Amino acid sequence: MADLPDKTAALIDWYLAAVDAAELTDKRYPVKGMNVWTAYGLSARRNLDAVMIREIEATGSRAVEFPALIPRTEFVKESEHIKGFEDEVFWVTRGGGSDLDIPLALRPTSETAIYPIFALWVRSHRDLPLNVYQIVNTFRSDTKTTRPFLRVREIHFFEEHTCQVDESAATERVRSNLAAFRKMAEALCLPYLTIRRPEWDKFPGAFYSLAFDTPVGGAQTIQSGTVHHYRENFSRPYEIRYEAADGSQRFVHQTTFGLSERLLGAVVAIHGDAKGAVLPAAIAPYEVVIVPILAAGAGEAVLAAARGYADRLRRHGRRVHVDERDDRPGAKYYHWETRGVPLRLDVGPREAQTGTATAVDRLGRRSTVSSASLESEVHGILLDFDRTLRERARAAFTERFSVATTLPELTGSKTVRVLAWCGKEECGHAIETAIAGGLLGTPEEELPIPLGDPGPCIACGSTETPKWAIAAQPL
Numbered sequence: 178m179a180d181l182p183d184k185t186a187a188l189i190d191w192y193l194a195a196v197d198a199a200e201l202t203d204k205r206y207p208v209k210g211m212n213v214w215t216a217y218g219l220s221a222r223r224n225l226d227a228v229m230i231r232e233i234e235a236t237g238s239r240a241v242e243f244p245a246l247i248p249r250t251e252f253v254k255e256s257e258h259i260k261g262f263e264d265e266v267f268w269v270t271r272g273g274g275s276d277l278d279i280p281l282a283l284r285p286t287s288e289t290a291i292y293p294i295f296a297l298w299v300r301s302h303r304d305l306p307l308n309v310y311q312i313v314n315t316f317r318s319d320t321k322t323t324r325p326f327l328r329v330r331e332i333h334f335f336e337e338h339t340c341q342v343d344e345s346a347a348t349e350r351v352r353s354n355l356a357a358f359r360k361m362a363e364a365l366c367l368p369y370l371t372i373r374r375p376e377w378d379k380f381p382g383a384f385y386s387l388a389f390d391t392p393v394g395g396a397q398t399i400q401s402g403t404v405h406h407y408r409e410n411f412s413r414p415y416e417i418r419y420e421a422a423d424g425s426q427r428f429v430h431q432t433t434f435g436l437s438e439r440l441l442g443a444v445v446a447i448h449g450d451a452k453g454a455v456l457p458a459a460i461a462p463y464e465v466v467i468v469p470i471l472a473a474g475a476g477e478a479v480l481a482a483a484r485g486y487a488d489r490l491r492r493h494g495r496r497v498h499v500d501e502r503d504d505r506p507g508a509k510y511y512h513w514e515t516r517g518v519p520l521r522l523d524v525g526p527r528e529a530q531t532g533t534a535t536a537v538d539r540l541g542r543r544s545t546v547s548s549a550s551l552e553s554e555v556h557g558i559l560l561d562f563d564r565t566l567r568e569r570a571r572a573a574f575t576e577r578f579s580v581a582t583t584l585p586e587l588t589g590s591k592t593v594r595v596l597a598w599c600g601k602e603e604c605g606h607a608i609e610t611a612i613a614g615g616l617l618g619t620p621e622e623e624l625p626i627p628l629g630d631p632g633p634c635i636a637c638g639s640t641e642t643p644k645w646a647i648a649a650q651p652l
């Protein structure tokens with residue numbers, strides 16, 4: 178039961194230790210960056226998927242599933258796309274004992290798997306919009322240091338792909354995706370900023386890319402999702418055409434929306450504390466853990482009360498676990514705190530006798546709940562827990578930005594930096610060098626700190642077209 182490293186002083190060390198201690202993943206699988214989803218981690222992941230599915234299906238999107246292998250002939254049709262991915266694709270070149278005629282890419286993302294089939298599905302304007310998503314594993318042969326959930330080589334990935342009648346319908350779909358992500362982030366109690374990526378950092382083949390970035394401490398951020406507008410950049414090479422109402426043939430405009438297990442990493446990084454992970458109720462494998470405190474002579478009554486409470490809460494749709502292991506209560510408290518369980522209910526002889534339970538939430542707040550109103554009281558405590566997480570994260574979020582007016586100020590930044598940028602790529606790279614990170618781009622929404630008009634470009638001093646931009650380091 179070693180203490181975790183200090184979160185403020187050594188965020189990444191804390192993160193790696195907290196993920197291990199919570200047993201969300203097992204990194205000992207003998208392929209780098211391909212980790213085992215443990216029972217606990219997989220349960221959190223499925224709950225995260227459920228949040229994504231609920232919000233995307235509310236916008237009319239439907240699930241599909243495409244194969245993991247993509248023929249090289251399809252993979253290379255969009256030139257920027259192949260350029261962007263060629264360094265990190267795993268290739269399957271042999272089948273049994275013989276070389277394949279056409280090598281197969283293990284999908285790093287699925288545009289090139291899906292779009293040849295979209296070309297068959299889309300015929301008429303009546304087939305549009307086509308909004309589908311899949312939740313699959315994607316693969317990237319990343320040679321950099323891997324980190325659980327944040328940088329892995331087998332990625333649990335959510336991707337929506339859509340076809341729209343024209344550019345403005347596609348822009349509307351982008352807006353709908355932004356609204357859907359707003360609701361997902363609300364469930365995860367996760368603050369973020371929507372940022373338009375600079376040209377050199379947009380998705381390969383995209384017209385533009387928007388990303389969701391969450392500052393996690395110091396100058397560091399986690400990119401937890403992206404939405405891209407493709408215009409006709411893919412529909413032309415893949416010949417995704419439809420007959421318009423006037424009889425003319427037109428190319429569809431496309432969008433995509435991508436999320437991944439990084440969201441789980443962001444949740445751990447944002448909410449966790451000195452005791453370990455803190456999970457919002459929406460994704461916690463167990464929302465409630467009941468700890469029976471067995472005393473001589475009262476064991477049976479205590480167990481009966483604990484199990485009875487669990488049954489009732491489960492019938493109410495709660496994910497509940499009764500920890501009946503033969504261990505000290507203190508050890509059990511520690512065990513579930515490390516794993517981020519939102520609410521613990523302690524049931525001892527006194528509670529069993531009076532029809533109550535002692536509630537302790539993961540933020541350490543205690544109260545007594547009564548058997549008579551168990552379901553509604555637990556519901557109220559969990560709502561309040563999430564609300565507090567959200568407020569706490571939001572308060573930290575606003576502290577994590579500051580303005581810089583000169584390049585040297587970016588070196589050794591203690592916060593994410595807001596700065597004036599003229600839009601030129603060479604100035605962008607100068608900014609990236611100075612902060613030893615990335616120019617994330619220009620915010621699409623208001624920043625949480627007061628700002629006037631941007632002054633001259635921080636790199637070249639130009640006063641012509643400066644915009645506020647964000648620079649940070651990836652965690």
Ligand code: ZN
Pocket residue numbers: 598599600601604634635636637638639
């Ligand atoms: Zn400039």
